[in-house]
Amino acid sequence: MLDLHRLRLLREVHGRGTVHAAAAALGYSPSAVSQQLAVLEREAGTPLLERTGRNVRLTSAGEVLVTHAIALLEGVEAAEADLATVAAGRAAGPVRVSAFQSAVLRIVAPAVRLLATSHPDVRVEVTEAEVEVTAPGLRLHQYDLVLGDEYDDQPRVVHAELRRERLLRERLHLVLPAGHPEARSRRVPIDRLAGLTWAACQPGTGQRAMHLRVCRQYGGFEPDVRYHSDDFRILLEMARTAGAGALLPDLALDGRDTGIAVRLPAGVALRREVFLLTRRARTPAVEAVAAALHAATPRVGT
Amino acid sequence: MLDLHRLRLLREVHGRGTVHAAAAALGYSPSAVSQQLAVLEREAGTPLLERTGRNVRLTSAGEVLVTHAIALLEGVEAAEADLATVAAGRAAGPVRVSAFQSAVLRIVAPAVRLLATSHPDVRVEVTEAEVEVTAPGLRLHQYDLVLGDEYDDQPRVVHAELRRERLLRERLHLVLPAGHPEARSRRVPIDRLAGLTWAACQPGTGQRAMHLRVCRQYGGFEPDVRYHSDDFRILLEMARTAGAGALLPDLALDGRDTGIAVRLPAGVALRREVFLLTRRARTPAVEAVAAALHAATPRVGT
């Protein structure tokens, strides 16, 4: 009989492309994975992998088998979730959540607090990471729920097998050092800020791209970005302490905005959407966590 | 992660009721089964079995898990069948058939001959046994196709999960020793045969029950059954050699009826139906065998 353990290796190699990556993901040596796949091929009676350059790729028989493997492993997971639920008499089991920094702070952490009393048998594991990194891990069952963000001008494509729900849609604010001359008016035209020093996320991130686009398109200037961090709290602190400007969403602002001035850009409506990704098949525990995340999401002005 | 091997043990214990039976069916010692189930319970985190008297029964958690197990094992089987088919480029893999004696001789054997050329990669395994015995084994995946028979007055109930197809509907004939006075007419009234010595199947079989009912109802006598065998060819030989009478279906008569007279009973239409059982989910190989069985079924007068 086919062995689930080996099928999982096959799925992982299929999903990650290399034996090394699959081995690393599952905590084995590449040697072990290679040997087990060889056994699987012998059982299958036909080659499942073929080498292409120094990598491996699934053969058509491998593709057929991996399709079954994915369904079977999904089924096993459902069985385990059901079992945990029955054993505890209510939604139970481990649930792995990933979210980007501000969502961890403002959404996931409060949700965990809610779940601690409403669903004490659900064990939530949280990883702070960006959607780009973790979305593939959702399909590979490394995570069960992934929170992501998306700036209006850069919609993310999401795999058809996944389910996406909006958690909130928030405004982006201009954060200026308190006492900056432009901070007197409630709405600040971007083109007045050409001389400002800026704090923004690392190049390659959505926030940075949005920042550059806004300055170029609405301000007509190339921003002098001097402070780089993917940590919104650091960006905020650079505004407060080092006199920089920043473009930050509601979630990054926790209300204690002493030392800074939070203003809206004039003439532009900049928005960010925060959403939740899950696989289509949801266990009771995942369902409970999803509900808690919705409940814990702060209402911010749209 | 849950282990398929252990889930199969659970399914078998569920299906067969005792640890011993499950162990015997899978070729293990009861000790091994007991130990593996203990491991499964530890993994599940909740009891799956409870002792009732000297047997075991599934707990509600066990029931939940076994439902998943059945689905998963079905999925694995589908995967293996698909794999065999892909590997061979056509329907392939082992298929286990069971049938009662006359069906093996007249239907299954010819079907195997057909399949040898039409589907050389399908490996047919045949077991001669009665439906009563093998039908449960169909649900337990011990067999893939089961041929059964049913006398008109004793319809068999078939489990809703199984699929039943009629293969043929045949007449029952009165088999008399050649030269018996009543064998002169084409149709023989049953009540003329009160003094005959009879050959019939063992008590408890459908044929025996039918035989008794016919003699009592249409002949008004208790038959003197002296020769008992579930082997129709032996019953036929007792008619030929020992001068007994018998009630046999078309399939039991192979046309070489020297030494006997085959007549229809007068005033009664006795019929037997031969049918095919499979699980609802059929692999390509099972489909091919089912088609061959239909094709190989002889056309007999209804």
Next chain:
DNA sequence: CTGATTGTTCAGATATGGTGAACAGATGCT
């Protein structure tokens, strides 16, 4: 050409899963 990848093979340590004997409780026969 060299160095850094990739996947595979081999020898050896370790864990897993099997058997069979001994045991305890339930049932049924005399």
Next chain:
DNA sequence: AGCATCTGTTCACCATATCTGAACAATCAG
């Protein structure tokens, strides 16, 4: 009631399967 005979479980022990790490071959980038 008493004994034999079923259950299923536990234990010690053994075989096999599966992991690791080193050595190897092939590919690719600089």
